[in-house]
Amino acid sequence: MTQAAALSVEGLGISLSGRQILKDVKFQVAPGEFCALIGANGSGKTTLLKAIVGLVKPDSGRITVDVDGSGGTSVGYVPQKISLDPHLPLRARDVVMLGLDGARLGLPLPSSARDARVEEMLQAVGAGDFAERRVGLLSGGQQQRILVAHALVRRPRLLLLDEPLASLDVRSVAEIVALLRRLSLQYGTAILLSAHDMNPLLPVMDRIVYLASCCAVSGKADEVVRTEVLSRLYGYHVDVVRVHGRVVVIAAHEPEEIRAALARDPVHTAEIP
């Protein structure tokens, strides 16, 4: 790779209150790449993202974010499960504005340059229709779009999203994934997005970082999303299958476990034909 990586993580180790969360994590994300960060609950996805933003201090290793020289942070961040207070008198537009200058001191002075940039970002995430509405009263999918706009309005080279698909319905998930891919191409922003289910991301992701208790594995999506590779990572058999031209990952062990549970509990067996 001749161009500097948007993000480079080397030998990263983090312990929180005496517990080793991450150990020797190593991967790179190229500029404009869509990278999925996959792992079970408690595997350290949130800690890794927080370390990249700078909210958690690593014990060892190095995190290098490609700074574009515009000053300030070059990382956009959408944290996990933010609940926006419906009593807060704040429009969706104000949240995007705060993404631009939220750390500045003093009252915001009128600025047509700022307004134009906020407006462009609102249009880019498809939030034109609800830009003037109170942000706490918007739907989950709409709030997620606004938080993406908040994180992207400073045009960072790298956008981190912590489980942005977790509480969304199937349709909103597909919309947000398509939106993120489009924004990534439009602005050349590298995306690192954490999820416990990789299926919705399979059509768009270039790269995958898999966090397991033993290690972190990174690779091109088509190298990792294979039956034998994923089965080894997950520690149980999974199938990578093609349905209607789409790739789907299915855990083969689940039906067995459920069958075993049902066999132990005959009452439930009777309820299921």
Added chain:
Amino acid sequence: MFGSFMTNAWIVATMVAITAGIVGFFVVVRRAAFAAHVLPLGAFPGAAAASLLGVNELLGIIAFSALGVLGISQLQRWERREVATALWLAVALALGTLFLSMTRRYSQGVYALLFGEVFGIRSALIAPVAVLGAIAIAVTLLLYRPLLLDSLSPELGEAAGTGRGRIELAFLAVLALCTATALPVVGALMVFSLMVGPASAARFLTDRPLLALTLSVVLSLATVWSAIALSYLSNWPVGFFVGVLGGVSYAAGRLRHRGGPAHVR
């Protein structure tokens, strides 16, 4: 009602209303109403201590407000926010009980500090109240955007570089300044209602943060001016009208905003 002996009341009450309206906006959006209740009550023993030592009461109030800020923010490192706040109140009230037990000539002063003494304001109080209020307003407006971002989500604020806990500490300090400004005028019990009533009503009237802040000041001024006028005419305590009008403006805001976020907890 506008005679010379009332001039001090109008001047000081106006300064207090503006300060409480601005600081109160952030009290409400940051869900810090409990801290806004505890800091004035916890500062009140400071006045008792000052009276025991024979120094200016305002100094005692400032000292205990500062202690409250440091105590609450330190306790917040170990405890949930409301537990930390309550623990400080327990300590402060214990000290207050002790100080009051040491003096017999204090009951009149205690009453004034709890419920305010707006008609008896000495001219000497105008300058300190103006300075403290101006500092509280200046710091709040300086931190307007970081406070707003932190109120939206502390995590987003931290990611933008506002610093973990720094905003909360700065806000508690502003709250303490507002307390010291308002306590001698409207009393420890009423500082709280002036910060919460108008601001909570203002949230219902608009979705624009800066306009909501302005409306909070307008409602606060309306509350205080009406309270003084009504108190003058009826001879009922100012504190009564401040509290009741705060409730009335909340109810009016709520009614105007029917169909709003009523379903949300």
